[in-house]
Amino acid sequence: MDCKAVAAAICDWLQKSVKSAGCNGIVFGLSGGLDSAVVAGLGMRALPNGCLGVIMPCHSDPQDVEDAEAVARSFGLPTITCDLGPVYDKHLASLQKLLAPYVADRGTHPVFETDSKIQMAEANLKPRLRMTALYYYANILGYLVVGTTNRSELTVGYFTKYGDGGSDLLPLGELVKTHVRELAEYLGVPRSIIDKPPTAGLWEGQTDEGEMGISYPELDRYILTGEAPDRVRERVEALNRSAQHKFVRPPIAPIDLS
Numbered sequence: 001m002d003c004k005a006v007a008a009a010i011c012d013w014l015q016k017s018v019k020s021a022g023c024n025g026i027v028f029g030l031s032g033g034l035d036s037a038v039v040a041g042l043g044m045r046a047l048p049n050g051c052l053g054v055i056m057p058c059h060s061d062p063q064d065v066e067d068a069e070a071v072a073r074s075f076g077l078p079t080i081t082c083d084l085g086p087v088y089d090k091h092l093a094s095l096q097k098l099l100a101p102y103v104a105d106r107g108t109h110p111v112f113e114t115d116s117k118i119q120m121a122e123a124n125l126k127p128r129l130r131m132t133a134l135y136y137y138a139n140i141l142g143y144l145v146v147g148t149t150n151r152s153e154l155t156v157g158y159f160t161k162y163g164d165g166g167s168d169l170l171p172l173g174e175l176v177k178t179h180v181r182e183l184a185e186y187l188g189v190p191r192s193i194i195d196k197p198p199t200a201g202l203w204e205g206q207t208d209e210g211e212m213g214i215s216y217p218e219l220d221r222y223i224l225t226g227e228a229p230d231r232v233r234e235r236v237e238a239l240n241r242s243a244q245h246k247f248v249r250p251p252i253a254p255i256d257l258s
Contacts, residue, residue: 033064044076165246177198177220178220
């Protein structure tokens with residue numbers, strides 16, 4: 001990949017997108033991971049006077065905050081740190097309290113007995129809270145919200161609907177994870193970030209590849225060449241099918257009022 005040309009093209013697109021929207025700049029979540037680090041590097045090249053990174057720990061690994069701050073220092077990126085942990089705790093406790101009588105009235109039901117479903121529901125609150133914070137700052141500042149999802153994640157639906165999937169612009173949407181890593185090298189993202197195992201930070205020990213069940217090199221190779229072992233191909237296609245609802249607007253009931 002010609003990283004110089006790709007970086008220039010994305011920066012030009014960011015500038016034009018912000019200008020055409022009549023906005024003042026961009027805001028994005030700075031997680032301490034690779035994708036947001038690359039967005040930070042591109043954002044500061046494109047809009048150095050209109051770029052804000054928001055660090056939003058939510059019972060996160062403290063190392064993630066340190067990594068996010070290291071990225072910000074590397075690119076001279078202005079940041080706001082918004083600890084969502086207390087908000088998350090209060091919100092979750094309220095939701096659980098209100099659900100308890102509803103569940104009790106219906107007796108036992110498999111969906112309420114599945115720990116993995118409960119874990120995912122609780123974990124998805126975190127990116128959705130982050131989305132609301134980003135749009136608050138965007139509305140106040142007249143900025144656009146920039147998402148950090150890449151093509152690999154889009155292919156398998158590895159993002160939270162109305163969470164990290166909620167944004168105005170996706171500068172990395174045509175780049176697979178391998179491309180993002182190349183671009184990180186070119187932009188000068190700290191080596192510790194480039195070598196860090198990708199994670200959404202949903203729970204302790206959670207990793208992208210562990211949750212997807214395949215590695216990024218396997219996924220990227222299949223996306224770019226169509227070649228993969230049956231195990232990888234079947235997994236990618238199954239994930240893509242199950243995520244189709246994330247890629248379309250909510251269906252509208254076809255009512256004929258004539």
